[in-house]
Amino acid sequence: MSEDVHALLGPYIVGAVSDEECADFEAHLATCSSCTEDVANLLEVTAVLGEAEAVAPPLSLRARVMDEIAVTAQVTPTATPIAATATVAPADATVTALADHPRRRRFTLIGVAAASLLVLAGVGIGIGSAVQDRQQQLAFEKDVMMVTSAPDAHAMDLELGSAHLVMSERMDAVVVMGDDAPMPHDGMEYQLWLVMDDGKAMPGPTFMPDDGSFMAMMHAGFDGVVAFAITEEPHGGSEAPTSDPIAVTEI
């Protein structure tokens, strides 16, 4: 398998791969520094091939592009560790190797009894799948919008695919959302945790990416909260973390 993926280097550089192979290879890149280096300099080779084709574009192109970017929002920087050259759309798979995060912090998460929680409610969905009920989804999206558009909303990077986290003290809520998240291991789900200043972790909602996309919201007070963490937990979630966090965002 990894032998096969390795052999996709040449085809990948010239775009001669299927979307699926592209995703496989980019996942491989996150764990293979030799391929990452080859990708970086072989894409300079294809850049020469492209540059040699340069011709004056139609004059209309400039206006079309400038008009469109004027109304196009930009993505925020993400913690993608692999060659940025590998993160292009439409197979826009920013594959992140959880095992290989250089900036990952180690937190020891200590569970607390559910009874002592400040947590009021949490809900997580894989966009478009887990919530079948359209009304319920609309209500969820409205809540998310209220949090993300709150005057004190504060966005932070979250190292799970291309993700970020928005917290609002005024709304007593935090929302995590993102794209390109890898699937958790079989039988596992992601779970959000609030990490307290004494190292204890308060459980939040569980969620599964749907085609890499996910969104989850948690209502909670933030007194004493120093970080947010994501772990993989058995289906249904845990009262206390059973594994090391795969992503940590400090406040």
Added chain:
Amino acid sequence: MSSDRHLRAVDDSYHAPDGVTLGTSGTGEVITPRGLVRAANLDSLLTQAARGSGAAFEQIYDNISGAVYGTALRVVRDPQLAEDVAQEALVEVWRTAARFRPDAGSARAWILTIAHRRAVDRVRSEQAHTTRLRHHGKPDDKQAPTDNVVDTMFAEWEAARVRAGLAELTELQREAIILAYYKGYTHREVSEALDIPLGTAKARLRDGLMKLRDMWEVAR
């Protein structure tokens, strides 16, 4: 970098003084053989564009829209389609500029990779693969020379370098790269068109690219 070695790769008919600069563009910008000044500039412009600078993006446009459009045109062939692809690619550059990592490659490579993938995707969605294979069959490297060359000296130098580089490859390496890069063939289609095993097709693509890299010393 060894300029001697670079110049050897250039078409014999093309002579450059001492291999240091090949000339100046209309605006007087000095063009080095590898467009190094331009390239470094493009990296920093893209970083500025990532932070929302429209002015930086306009400079990026002026710098690379010719290559973006030309790459798209070479792959999709239809000027109208190529303009659509170029627009999509350049807007994507703006949208995702924050994902550019200067330590993982040049801005030029990052942008042209986006353009090429967009063009290939368009070709694949526009045409049934089987039809394409039947019609084109073996590669045809002869392409009508394009007029309206932007940044003439640089593009000519690059084109000469590409011709000379491709000529150094084995026939299989060259044909595999031409089918895949310029025509948007998948590696499976390459193996079919050239009647070679799939593993051989993949290996020839890799070998060919690495040979070009070593010839051009484009590694960063």
